[in-house]
Structures are given as C-alpha cells and as structure tokens.
Amino acid sequence: MSCREHEADIVELARGAGLDAEAEARLRGHLTGCAGCAALLAREQRMTSALREVAEAAPQPSGSDAIEAQLLQAFAAQHADESRRASSSRRPVTVRPAWGWLAAAAVLVLAAVLWRGTDRWRSPDGAAPVPPDLSSAPADTLAAAPTAAGPAPRRDRVTIPAPLRDAPPQTAPGRAPAARRPAQAAARAGDDEVLRFVSLPAAIGLPAFESGRIVRVELASAVLPAFGFDVVPGSESGVVEADLLIGQDDQPRAIRFVDLKTDSRRRQ
C-alpha cells in the first residue's frame, strides 16, 4: 500500500478511534519504515491532544437558569393552551367570529402603548386618560397590527375580583376551565391554574406557536376588557402586572397575570 492509502488509518489511529487488528498491524508495519507517515502520525496525535484542550477550554453558559425558567414558562403556556383547545373542541364555538375584531384591538392597544413608552395614554379628544402604562416593556417587543373597526364582540369573561389587589404575586385569574367560575376562587393559594398563561383572543387565527419570549408588562385594569376579562367595579384604576408570551412573529399569544397594583403603587 502507498503512503496515501495509509493516511485515513493514520488519522483514525491518532484520534484514538479503533482500527481493526489487521489494519492496525498493517499500518504499524508501514510506519516502522516510513518516516513521512510516522511524522504524519505524530502531527495528528498532537492535533488530537490540542483539540481536546480546545474542547476543555470551552466557556460555560452564564444564563442556563434564566433559559430554563423561560422554557418552563413556555412549556406551561403550551400545555395550558393544548388543554384549552382540547376542552373547547368538545363544545360548540359560538363567539369565534367576533374575536377577529377583539384580536386586532388588543394587539393595537399593546403595540401603541409600548411605542408610547412611559407616556400615559389619552383618548383621541384629549379628555380622560385611557390608562395603560407599559413603560416597563421594551419598545421592540410587539409589532403593530392592522386595526379594524366593528361592534363590541361577545366575550368569554373572567372576573378579576377587587381583593386581588392585595393578593401576593402569582395570584391572577385562570381561564378555561377556570373561566367559568369566579377568579376569586381560582386565586386561592395552592391553585395551580392561577399560575398559568391564558391564551389571548388575539392569538386565535395566528400561526402555531413555535418559539418566543416572555415580556413583563404593566396593563391598566381599564384595558382588560379588551382581552376578554371583566374588572370588578372600583378597581378600574389599578394596574395589572402581567407576563406576555410573544410568538415567533412578535405577536402576543398568551398572558399571565402576576400582580394587581393600586394607583398608589403606580409608577409616575
């Protein structure tokens, strides 16, 4: 065999990969009489050692815990969504057509508020403030969506009770099947459902969730009806802290309520 024909076996021998006994014996016989191939073997052995050093010197991730936390949130959201779809597939859907308007409205509210930064919203005529203050959310987290006008849609409603203001973090309304009962009950300590993401009406009709990120925002209670939630009279001036699950297309898919703040806690 020529030197060239031995090259592949030399590399494999240097890598520590197993050669069959016959091939190794043949190669070692060649190496005893061929300085060039012996030099090649020595170089390849040093290359193998050096590559192992490079492998050992690889950096470690610094954000594994954060990545894991985000993935677990997405995992919970996905399975909550699957549960919701499974349950909704067992009953007739009568409100679906109305969600289109609501979806556009909800996305518009979020997008516009995010772009406005810390400014408080005002109604078009400049009269009463239309609250949401999402100043804590990065401006590039949501994309604006086309608007559409139409009559007020019918909605599944979840009531956010006034006592929730004083509830500890991680107490927020759940949705289907919790949507059919008072959120007060869902907010009791130990009820896992309150920790889960709730699909946004805006997510209906969007492409399947593939990947995304979670963005912490503050929403004025007054805009919650746009998401299909009722607000108990007297708590409209509060601020709800929530996590939005943003999909691969920058469209929000789900929301998880974290805390409800009163006016006194609101940032100026």
Place this chain on the structure above:
Amino acid sequence: MPAPPPTDQAPDHELLTQALAGDEQAFAEFFRRRHLDVFRFVVHMTGSVPIAEDVVQDVFMVVMRDGARYDAGRATVTAWLCGIARNFVRRRLERDRRLTPVDPADEGESSADPLSIDPLAGLLRAERIENLRRAVHALPVVYREAVVLCDLEEMSYGDAAAALGCPVGTVRSRLHRARAILAVRLAASRLSPAASAVHNAGRPPALEAGWSRHVEEPDAGN
C-alpha cells in the same frame, strides 16, 4: 405495571416522552441534562456565548413543539439536538455575515508544508488553544461541523452523520480534510505571523480576543 423510573434516572428518550406528555419536571430534567451539549456545539461553531444561549433556547422550544418527531432508532438524543441546533446556526451564519469567517485563502492552499513544521510545538498551552480555536472557527462550515462534532464533542461518526444528515463516509472524509486544513493553516501562521491576521480579517474584534460574550448589536441593515 412497574412505575416509571425517577426523572433523574430515566433514559433520555423516556424523559422526552414524559415531557411531551406534559410532565414539566421531566422537561426540566431533560433540559438540564442535554443543554450543555447543544451549547458547546453552538459556541464552537460560532464563537459566541450569547448566540449559543439563544440557540439553546430555540432548540428546546423546537423540542417542546416537535419532540414527537424524535426517532430513537435513528440517532441519539444528543445527535438529534445538535442536528436541530445546526439548522439554527446555519441560519444565524447566513443572516449575520459578520460571524462567517472571511478567508481569502483557498482551503488548504498554502506553501507551508505541514510536516516540515510542527504547527503546535513550542507554544504555551493558552497560545495553542487560542491558535487552534481560531483556526477551527475559520474553517468552512461543513468542515467545522465535522471537527466540532467528532473531535471537540467526541461524537461517533454515526451520530455525527445523523446530526449532519449525511453519510458516515462523508463525515469521515470531511473530518480528515478539516484536520489537514488546520495543520496547513497553523503551519502557515507559524511561518508568518501576518498570515493569521489575514485569516482573521473581517471578523469582529470580540472573536479575535477569544470567546465572544458580547451581545450582538442590532443589525441596522435588516
């Protein structure tokens, strides 16, 4: 019917099955067990810690969504994950040309005889690692993938072939070719210090100085 093993002892594919059934603890354990494999593959391919962390997240989002596609008969879980990561890496490299090595030299074309000069002899360990890391990062992608999977991650040819979607023989020949290119380039850089500068032209400073922990700046053009 026997109870399933605890998540920390279950084989990867069982853990994955449990996770796909909605077991959050199984998913968490699966992530903890395998995310470093993905991270190392990506960081060796790109030289960037932030990109590697992004891709880790992307890969496990795919697992969450499409994990049922995993076929234990075709590849190990690690090979499958690296195959997914490879697609993200290629997209990132396509999107961000700054991370694609711009190498004016044809692969392996050099007047340096790799056998006449030992490219790694006489260097301090840190120098040796840095020189070789740069050289690996400057390899064309197909050769870099082979070196990273087979030599740095010590994956079998079969698993590497599954991750790369090509025959085993192709992986082996790419790896041998890659090692030959590395030897030639390292020899050239030993002969001429300027040569390494030429090889590294066009790459971001962070990559010149070692592993990049810089967060990418938004690409104004896109």
